[in-house]
Amino acid sequence: MGRIFFFIREGLRALRRSPAPSLAAIVTVAVTALVLGVLIPVLQSANGKTNEVRNQVGLRIFLSDVDASGQPLPVGSVGQQAPPAQIQELQAKLEAIPHVQSAQFVSKDQAKTILSDRLRDENREDIVAQLPGARNPLPASFDVQPDDLANLGSVRAAITPPGANGKPTPISPLINDVNDSRDDAEKISGATTAVRWVLGVVSGLMLIASLLLVANTIRLSIYARRREVEVMRLVGATNWFIRWPFMVEGLVCGLVGAGVAIGFLLLGKTVIVDPLKNNFNLIDSTGTIGFSTLALVLLGVAMAVSAMGSGLTLRRFLRI
């Protein structure tokens, strides 16, 4: 027990008596923690955006209208919406397909509303109003979302499996057409994959660079005191007896450095990010790491890295 206090006292003594190298370590830790603290939420939010885009790509299945007797009408003919029982049956079938996340029904009426909403934005809602009487030429449809963009093809194949003659045949006579906007899907898939890769590589490099920077600074500060270590060994100090004060020192450097960085991050968050949040969709922080979690992670990583950096660097000078 007395030992622990001795090591803490020794570690703090070094900080007090030769603050310059420790100060360098603290500044380095603070700067890297600051960069990481900014980078982590930014990368997360960028990744969230690409996920959002990927999730918007799906299949749209257009349904044929039916005539008064319930038979599907050929393409282009306008009739009634299929009866609810048939639609529910089809929905159940679609949802049973592997990799289908959701199948959302859009009725003829909803389609008309969506169209008029869209036209209203362009001030051309008169086009909908010009539709004669109750006639609604818009087909009902299903929006099918695969669980991942990569599974789009297999879902489509399951909806229109090859029939007896080898041609794709829909699983229901109601299905008129399947639109998977394949070109868009491929473009988006390629682009988002690239973005993910870039983000991954950038964050990996940043992490390595910051670890090396911290380790190197600590190394320098210990190198400056290698003679001290030599003397300690000469009077018969065990390796851990020498190591603990250095690790305490590293812990304190990490703590102070991360504390400074968290202070700046908090300042930046309240002064810059929070006021902009309402105006910019991109800054929307839903799905990014919470501030307190981020602070804890930074604190833990900084302390662990600087303490371990000290301990490992010392190994060179502790060889017997």
Next chain:
Amino acid sequence: MARRQTQDVLRTRQRTTRRPEHLTEERARPPIVELRRVTKVYPGGHVGLERVSLRVDRGEFVFLVGPTGCGKTTLIKTLLRELQPTEGEVLIAGRDIGSLSDRKVPQLRRRIGTVFQDYKLLPNRSVYDNVAYALQVIGASRSEIRRKVPDALRLVGLADKVKNFPDQLSGGEQQRLSVARAFVNHPPLLLADEPTGNLDPNTSIGIMQVLYRINRTGTTVFVVTHDREMVDKMRRRVIQLDSGRIVRDQAAGTYTSDDESTREFARRVREEMGLEGERSAY
């Protein structure tokens, strides 16, 4: 105070002389230092020590002399197990230190006080703390530290500089401090590698007096030196090394052998004039 010191020393001696059962009566009190045909060849092929055998008994005062590069420092380093000999055995108090595990090496070093030419003090500790560190390392209690540190500082004459830092001391004072640290836990063996190498003659005498005083308490003192005057004045055992070999081992000797041949004299003159490179001609 002197009495307590003597008691401490007695205690130390009792501890070190506790005999292991398996030893015969004859070997019951092994010499404090024993080298058995120790050879050290450095990776580059340079021979540091060549079949060196020597015995130093408890309580002796030994000078180790010889030209630069003759293997004196190599010898000191093998005693501290900073270096492992290529061949042969090094025994401290009868124990082969070559067989010590790395974890046990600090224990060995706690039993050997060391003094170096460059003092090797901890720069950011006060005089008191520098000495106290040697006791903290061995896990001494606070009361023990409070008792022993002032004793050691008084012994070397630094009792009034307790709060100073090493850079506020003169060279002689720094060396005294280093001696106090080496002696504070009363090791049975004290190694001094050129303790007066950086000091003027008067200061050197002071250091030697302290070492002598320490020797009188029963500690074996092993001094590597170039200080001719000191060796000649003290008339102690002198071991002379040359090219890694012991060329002289003389009780109550002088820096140079009494029957120095003309050739040896010539060599010495050349060395002292800084022409050591030509040594290889012999």
